Amino acid sequence: MSAALYRIPVTDARESALPRLLDPEDLGRHVDRLFRAAWALCGHSHDAEDLVQETYARVLARPRLLRRGDEIGYLLKVLRNVHVSRHRAASVRPQEVTLEDRAEVGDARGRWEPEAALEVRTLFAAIADLPPDFRDVIVAIDVLGLSYAEAAKAVGAKESTVTTRLHRARTRLAEGADRAEASSR
Amino acid sequence: MTQDTEHIARRIREAVEGVEAPQRLHAVVAEQTARRAPTRRRRLLGLGGGLVATAAAVVVALVLVLGSGSEPAIGEAVALAQRTPTRDAPAVDPTNPKRVEKEVGGVWFPNYDSEGDTGWRPIGSRTDDLDGRRAVTVAYKGAGGPVSYTIVDGAPLEVPKGVPWHEYARFRAAILRDDAGQRVIAWEKGGRTCIIAGKGEDVSALLEAAGQA
Numbered sequence: 599m600s601a602a603l604y605r606i607p608v609t610d611a612r613e614s615a616l617p618r619l620l621d622p623e624d625l626g627r628h629v630d631r632l633f634r635a636a637w638a639l640c641g642h643s644h645d646a647e648d649l650v651q652e653t654y655a656r657v658l659a660r661p662r663l664l665r666r667g668d669e670i671g672y673l674l675k676v677l678r679n680v681h682v683s684r685h686r687a688a689s690v691r692p693q694e695v696t697l698e699d700r701a702e703v704g705d706a707r708g709r710w711e712p713e714a715a716l717e718v719r720t721l722f723a724a725i726a727d728l729p730p731d732f733r734d735v736i737v738a739i740d741v742l743g744l745s746y747a748e749a750a751k752a753v754g755a756k757e758s759t760v761t762t763r764l765h766r767a768r769t770r771l772a773e774g775a776d777r778a779e780a781s782s783r
Numbered sequence: 784m785t786q787d788t789e790h791i792a793r794r795i796r797e798a799v800e801g802v803e804a805p806q807r808l809h810a811v812v813a814e815q816t817a818r819r820a821p822t823r824r825r826r827l828l829g830l831g832g833g834l835v836a837t838a839a840a841v842v843v844a845l846v847l848v849l850g851s852g853s854e855p856a857i858g859e860a861v862a863l864a865q866r867t868p869t870r871d872a873p874a875v876d877p878t879n880p881k882r883v884e885k886e887v888g889g890v891w892f893p894n895y896d897s898e899g900d901t902g903w904r905p906i907g908s909r910t911d912d913l914d915g916r917r918a919v920t921v922a923y924k925g926a927g928g929p930v931s932y933t934i935v936d937g938a939p940l941e942v943p944k945g946v947p948w949h950e951y952a953r954f955r956a957a958i959l960r961d962d963a964g965q966r967v968i969a970w971e972k973g974g975r976t977c978i979i980a981g982k983g984e985d986v987s988a989l990l991e992a993a994g995q996a
Contacts, residue, residue: 622816633804740795752924768788
């Protein structure tokens with residue numbers, strides 16, 4: 599067999615460059631940001647609480663290897679996977695509709711009026727109603743505050759794809775708001 | 784492209800920045816992390832300073848020519864693993880959903896989809912002869928692109944000279960990169976050599992996958 603040329607990578611002595619065990623105590627400070635992301639993903643605050651709790655349970659279930667500073671991106675990745683798993687599971691069983699859900703249908707979901715006083719619940723519901731690819735980048739960048747590179751890693755897409763999706767996601771959100779405004783006149 | 788929508792982003796940021804998680808969620812998460820922390824400390828103590836030792840590794844950047852000896856090299860196994868799968872993806876083992884129905888010398892290939900957080904799905908497999916040894920590869924579809932997982936039968940392959948072993952909680956691994964830019968993790972399990980290689984996944988993800996296997 600012919601010889602294969604192999605490059606041994608830079609094995610970096612800097613601690614930040616080497617994967618390290620995730621410190622569970624570092625995770626507590628991300629609860630607020632993750633809660634916002636969860637709410638924007640699923641559109642309901644009570645579901646968001648469950649989602650965050652399950653995300654932490656999953657991340658803490660075993661030792662994790664991460665680079666320093668990667669915690670929030672990693673948490674978002676797991677959050678997104680938990681949300682998708684729950685959504686899949688929910689789609690194959692009869693839906694429970696709580697009284698709170700009923701109240702929200704028609705008065706919150708999908709309508710965000712940027713020129714009016716911003717109402718967080720309506721905004722998150724509108725984001726949650728976007729197609730998943732668009733929703734995920736807007737959650738990563740505009741809600742969670744990740745960089746484009748971090749967002750690309752978290753959603754498993756190229757940075758250029760993230761840029762395109764973000765533009766379209768924001769445009770759709772604004773168009774939805776315009777339609778809502780026009781229909782309310 | 785996103786500059787003309789920046790005003791929308793600004794409004795979103797302004798709207799969400801005051802949103803805080805309910806106190807009960809903070810309390811639950813604090814309890815979850817506190818419960819986990821002592822376990823972590825015990826595990827770190829048990830490492831014998833392994834991970835700490837990796838932080839002291841010297842910066843090295845070497846180019847080696849491998850495969851010139853009589854024993855097959857890790858690079859040759861990775862090169863084989865990049866070929867197109869010739870068989871269907873193995874099914875999930877009905878007796879143990881954490882693995883798929885394929886093994887080499889008692890070392891099983893994992894089902895990374897079983898816990899839902901890696902999301903790697905097996906998409907095919909192939910078996911090769913590596914200088915008289917059986918080398919079985921399962922190809923997975925990762926979030927960032929294809930990932931190959933190879934188990935080579937026989938005595939463990941040697942890692943290239945000068946490549947350090949990094950000690951982690953459950954195993955030790957050699958971290959390499961091939962000339963195509965793929966990240967390669969090699970480790971031993973059950974006396975066999977296991978190799979994970981992928982271009983689209985970062986080292987942390989590959990190491991985590993290796994640790995789960």
